[in-house]
Amino acid sequence: MKTKKTLKIWKWILLILIIIFVRxxxxxxxxxxxxxxxxxxxxxxxxxxxxxxxxxxKTKQFALKIYIHFNKSSIDLSKIQEWTYxxxxxxxxxxxxxxxxxxxxQIYKRYTxxxxxxxxxxxxxxxxxxxxxxxxxxxxxxxxxxxSKYTQRYEFLSYTNKKLNSLEWFLYPDTYHLDVEWNLIDQxxxxxxxxxxxxxxxxxxGQIKSFLKLGWYDTIILSTVVEKEEKTKSNKAVxxxxxxxxxxxxxxxxxxxxxxxxxxxxxxTCTPAFxxxxxxxxxxxxxxxxxxxxxxxxxxxxxxxxxxxxxxxKKTDYFFYLHDPKGNIHYGKTVTEHNDNKNKYLK
Numbered sequence: 001m002k003t004k005k006t007l008k009i010w011k012w013i014l015l016i017l018i019i020i021f022v023r024x025x026x027x028x029x030x031x032x033x034x035x036x037x038x039x040x041x042x043x044x045x046x047x048x049x050x051x052x053x054x055x056x057x058k059t060k061q062f063a064l065k066i067y068i069h070f071n072k073s074s075i076d077l078s079k080i081q082e083w084t085y086x087x088x089x090x091x092x093x094x095x096x097x098x099x100x101x102x103x104x105x106q107i108y109k110r111y112t113x114x115x116x117x118x119x120x121x122x123x124x125x126x127x128x129x130x131x132x133x134x135x136x137x138x139x140x141x142x143x144x145x146x147x148s149k150y151t152q153r154y155e156f157l158s159y160t161n162k163k164l165n166s167l168e169w170f171l172y173p174d175t176y177h178l179d180v181e182w183n184l185i186d187q188x189x190x191x192x193x194x195x196x197x198x199x200x201x202x203x204x205x206g207q208i209k210s211f212l213k214l215g216w217y218d219t220i221i222l223s224t225v226v227e228k229e230e231k232t233k234s235n236k237a238v239x240x241x242x243x244x245x246x247x248x249x250x251x252x253x254x255x256x257x258x259x260x261x262x263x264x265x266x267x268x269t270c271t272p273a274f275x276x277x278x279x280x281x282x283x284x285x286x287x288x289x290x291x292x293x294x295x296x297x298x299x300x301x302x303x304x305x306x307x308x309x310x311x312x313x314k315k316t317d318y319f320f321y322l323h324d325p326k327g328n329i330h331y332g333k334t335v336t337e338h339n340d341n342k343n344k345y346l347k
Contacts, residue, residue: 108177109184113192115173115303116227116267119166124266131184140185141167150193156201157193159209160217169220169298172196192301200307207311213244214310221294223310227302228257228267235329236309242318242331251319253288261299262286322346 109131113122123137140146147164151157157164172195178187201208208216222243230239243253260270262284282290286299318331320338324345332338 109180110175110177111188112175113171113173113188113301116231116300117173118261118267118300119168119171120261120264121266121268121300122171124268126185137185137188141171141189146189150189154193154197154201156197156205160215162217166297167193169224169301170196171301172199173301173303200304204307204311211311213313218294219307219310221298223302223307224298224300225253225255225258225288225295226309227300227306229255230329232329233305236305237312237314238316238318238331239321240309240313241316242321244313245316245319247293249319250292252290252292253294255288258295258299259284259287259289261295267300 111126111131117125119138119141123132123135126132126137127134142165147157147167150167151164154170156170157167167189171189171192174192174195176188176191178184178191208219211219213219214222222240225243226236226240230236243255246253256272256275256279257267257270259275259278259281260267263270263278263286265274278284278287279289281287285291286295288295316331317333320332320335320341321329322332322338322341322345323329328345330341330345332341
């Protein structure tokens with residue numbers, strides 16, 4: 001008799017445990033940990049609702065199917081789109097299905113490429129922000145296969161008789177919104193090149209092609225030097241004119257900043273002290289203090305203003321310029337005038 005009573009008690013306990021388990025597993029909320037890399041649910045092309053919830057625990061899948069079965073009239077799954085759905089926290093079945101029924105949320109990273117940055121600056125900045133490993137961006141934009149792929153797409157890359165060893169200069173400076181679900185570097189480079197195509201090539205290609213002072217690629221190179229040497233928009237055309245004056249007399253450009261590119265140094269860390277240590281190195285072909293002519297290739301991503309300045313240089317008798325400690329520019333026609341400016345403004 002006692003055994004039967006004990007057995008009956010255990011049956012009730014077991015039933016209660018089963019009810020608790022069922023309520024917790026099948027009726028409880030759907031929990032998704034945002035720190036878990038699997039917290040985002042991806043809907044692939046041709047997926048239906050039942051195939052894409054396969055990433056959830058079996059019990060939750062079963063519970064959702066039951067819930068949908070008894071609520072068919074109020075649930076519309078026709079709005080499901082191919083994308084990544086972002087979840088974090090606890091959801092009732094109704095809330096979970098409501099997220100799915102809404103337009104998918106894209107995860108964007110806002111990233112700005114500043115005017116005057118080189119590929120070394122971009123790589124340095126991306127790695128500093130932990131978006132890539134050091135050197136990844138440089139490796140990508142100097143990869144011959146990548147350059148070849150984009151050359152087939154964009155006319156401006158093929159409009160030169162020089163072999164491109166880098167996509168430098170064509171990587172347009174701007175603010176971009178990157179989808180973190182895609183390859184970040186490939187996406188950024190595509191957006192930069194496409195932006196250059198829209199904002200530079202489509203607007204100025206006719207003028208560039210007919211520009212007689214320099215070839216297309218040399219125009220590109222000089223624009224990048226102007227960008228690094230002068231930030232004030234109203235002075236850029238004068239600086240471009242000075243460079244043309246110097247080139248016409250077979251004088252060196254004497255633009256200190258260019259040597260940084262030959263050292264593969266980000267401009268952020270290429271300080272005047274750093275430049276002074278390398279100023280006499282003639283083996284650095286980007287050192288325009290020691291070598292005549294233009295650098296071998298572009299050294300930065302210039303603004304449109306720098307490009308326009310080279311295409312429309314201001315004609316003057318100046319051959320020299322310098323900036324005082326306040327950033328003001330002073331021009332000179334002769335070495336004597338230039339030295340006088342040095343004594344007057346730099347001491």
